[in-house]
Amino acid sequence: MSKLKKAYSAFERLSASTSWPEHVTPLPFKEGEEKRFWPTGFNAGTTSAAIKTRRPDIMVVSSDQPSSAAAVFTRNLCSAAPVSLSKEHLRTSSASMRAIVCNSGNANAATGRRGMRDAETMAVQTAAALGVHPEEVLVASTGVIGVPLPIERMSGAIGSFSAVVLEGSGADAAQAIMTTDTFPKFIAVDIALSGGTARLSGIAKGSGMICPDMATMLAFLFTDAAIDPALLREMLSAANERSFNAITVDGDTSTNDMAAILASGRSEQIARGSDDAALFFSALESVMTFLARLIVLDGEGATKLVEIRIVGAESDDDAQKAARAVAGSSLVKTAMNGEDANWGRIIAAVGRSGAKVDPERLTVTFNDLVILEPGYRSDFSEEEAKKILAEPGYTITVSMGNGVGRASVWTCDLSREYVEINADYRT
Structure with a gap:
């Protein structure tokens, strides 16, 4: 069974035991329909730097305008360079982001000053390709710890995004960030709000080194709703405690954990304390829980x-x-x-x-x-x-x-x- 077919099988299995809120409608994905995945304002692309294999191992998701951003990170004190850099970018950019770049196969952790320079290079190259500022790019990595990135190859691969249209599917993006995962993990839902519909989409990776604080994984979420960064951060943090911080595979917490969300503001406005805020939060928690359960379902060697x-x-x-x-x-x-x-x-x-x-x-x-x-x-x-x-x-x-x-x-x-x-x- 191909990795993508296994993903659809896992999606169907979990959907059968998932009670979605009435105002949340999951998109019924089938092969060939994955490009319906992204909310308005977002596009994605993948490429290969041959970090470990010849498959795509770099993913970029871009927003066509500044997007509210929030993220939660590993509490491991030996956190990786991209974790430190992304925290810094969230502080210096007033939580307004234009892109996320992520590589698989190499964690860029325990790599010292070189690791930080390499993470910065990933941000700079992504920004140059998209015509944005480096501080508007969140950086993530996953894979082997203690090995320097092949940054020259990666820079060339990331630079190729300037010459192509970002039109990858959610499945493409999810596959590019996999390590020992046996299938890509992705979900998109439409949320019925008081003034219309907003879309919320998410991809995740994780199979081993999974334990709370946070569970070892990467997750990237995107919505076209308009949400203030402070409210977005509160929602993400609360939903994270009942989703990615409520799973375990093997008791090991990684150096690279990150869950991030970008809100483009292209659809419905969500105000603090409103009914729509409660509706969006329940959808966010449901999507994050679904992705978290997919990670456990794909636990290394897991059968239950x-x-x-x-x-x-x-x-x-x-x-x-x-x-x-x-x-x-x-x-x-x-x-x-x-x-x-x-x-x-x-x-x-x-x-x-x-x-x-x-x-x-x-x-x-x-x-x-x-x-x-x-x-x-x-x-x-x-x-x-x-x-x-x-x-x-x-x-x-x-x-x-x-x-x-x-x-x-x-x-x-x-x-x-x-x-x-x-x-x-x-x-």
Whole structure:
């Protein structure tokens, strides 16, 4: 199966289990229709600098006018040069951007002063190709850490954008930023607002090194709505906590994580505190959650997409602690892979999470099958549990029994293939 066909298969699988808000309409993509993807004012192009292979490994998305911008970044203290540069550009440009450039195959992390110069060169070359200022370009990279960029080849490749029309599809752009991903991740929706329709589109990459703060990934979102940068930043940050910061594959947070959004202002005006602001935010959170779940679905070696749902915690913060502990437990994740209803591993993770726990009150269910009841009573059908755990997707719910706090984190199983993929990642 081709990577693009696998993307459509993943899209259909997640769509079947996604409840979109009534005012949000996902675009029904089919092969050959991807160019409907971009909101008004945005265009994209891809090219190859042969960083690791001969496939496209550089993506540029441009806006035909200054766009409000916001971004959230990794909290890893060994963050990469493009992260530092993009933060600086957001500060110096008053959060007004004209383009995003991203390369795959090389993270430009742990590369010192040269790495910063190379990131600056990416911005300068992109700006020259598009006729904008370097400070109006966000820069991102993903791939191997500790290796300098082949910046001369990359400069020539980026310079080629000046000689062509940017007319790449969302699928093209998503494929150009992949590393170990097995399929490109993209989604576009139309949002019904009070005065008309706005489009919101997003692409993402991620498969391994996925863990909250932020989950290791790149995500780029684009809308033709008109939104003030400060409001856009608040929306992105809040939606990020319940989407890209609510997934885990392997417990490793990268040096290059970034989620950014550009708003061209070519369609509906969205004011702070308005009904439209609430509608747009719910659409943004839904799109980011969909992309986040695609990342977990594509977890390196993953065969299961599992939602860890905590209810009845003393607070939402406690629920989040418990959910992350269960979702990130290697023992729980290997039990998922082996389709073993080992509820002891689940409650052990809850117990060490830092959340307030009364062990005698815990309830554990797999979908609707009760596995553990309060008082450590466990009487369930192993056969029925095995059927659920054999499914490609299911929900594990833990009821804490001591409050109203709740949280969800999406995770995947841990397989032998994960070790094989990461044992020789640099080759």
